[in-house]
Amino acid sequence: MPGIGFLGALVIAVIFIATNVIKVLREYQRGVIFTLGRVGKKASGPGLILLIPLVQEMRKVDMRTLVHDVPTQDVISQDNVSVKVNAVIYYRVVDAVRAIVQVENFMAATSQLAQTTLRSVLGKHDLDEMLQERDKLNKDIQEILDTQTEAWGIKVSNVEIKHVDVDQSMIRAIARQAEAERERRSKIIIAEGEQQAAAKLSEAASILATTPGAMELRYLNSLQDIAGDRTNTIVFPFSMADVSKALRGDNF
Structure with missing residues (x-):
């Protein structure tokens, strides 16, 4: 025993x-x-x-790169549009001693800091910037987080905004805005085409006015074009000077 x-x-x-x-x-x-x-x-x-x-x-x-999904945040943009945004951050511990000593729970602290930074940064931008300039916003958020977490021995390597959810009524307003923008561009293109055509016509008229025989050649070309069409109607063009002579009874 x-x-x-x-x-x-x-x-x-x-x-x-x-x-x-x-x-x-x-x-x-x-x-x-x-x-x-x-x-x-x-x-x-x-x-x-x-x-x-x-x-x-x-x-x-753990010294490996950690992936944290930032919960969806309610953000009011600079142009007073309410959106829901979520993101993902990639970070790792570069100094294990500071990560343990300087902060109670570096994972929870990084998560909370990411949420507040996401709301703060996006709240300074318009909705159009959130939708079109994500790369710039990702970089701004990453730099702010990296600066704040450096004292904790944390390196934030990347931030990616995943979704920007907009209310349905705002989506319809954005669609109407995009349609109006396309219509505006269409009108501008048509107006620019008319302007260029008028400039070319004015240039052609100036050239024809300096050469008397050029107008007669244009008459003959017009007759040739008409003769090529399958029609019984022939329209012969007269100049305004010839019309004036005919009205006065003068010989051509």
């Missing part, structure tokens, strides 16, 4: 050592070791870590 008690104590001691003394960190993990409450300047790992029982304590930190 005494041998069984000793064996049991030995098993308990081995289990205690295995769980509290010997630690193994994977390649993407680092360990922040506290010795009597004080932390070293650098994190330990990866590999085998030996701790002093009751003296040292270790916190594991």
Whole structure:
């Protein structure tokens, strides 16, 4: 019986050592070791870590890139349009010691900061900018987050706005605006075409006015075009000068 008690104590001691003394960190993990409450300047790992029982304590930190889905936020744009926006952020821990010591929960802190920054940045822009300039907005949000989280040992590498949901009534208004814009461009193109045609006609009239025989050649070309058409009606063009002579009874 005494041998069984000793064996049991030995098993308990081995289990205690295995769980509290010997630690193994994977390649993407680092360990922040506290010795009597004080932390070293650098994190330990990866590999085998030996701790002093009751003296040292270790916190594991994942150094891989983390992906966080920012919940949908209600945003009022600069032109007073209510939209719902959500995004995704990519970040990683670059300093495990600061990530543990400087903030209570760096994941929760980064999430809350991302939500407030998303509302703050998008609220300074119009709806058209949210829909058309996402790359610029993504970069602005990423830079602000990266500056704020640097003190926590966090590096925000990328921010992507996923959805900008607009109310149905606003979607219809945007559609009407786009239709009006297309109609405006169409009218401008037609007006520019008329302007160019008028300029060319004025140029052609100036050239014909300087050459008396050119008008007669144009008459003959017109007759040739009419003769090529399948019609019984022939329209012969006369100049205004010839019409005036005919009305006065003069000979052509």
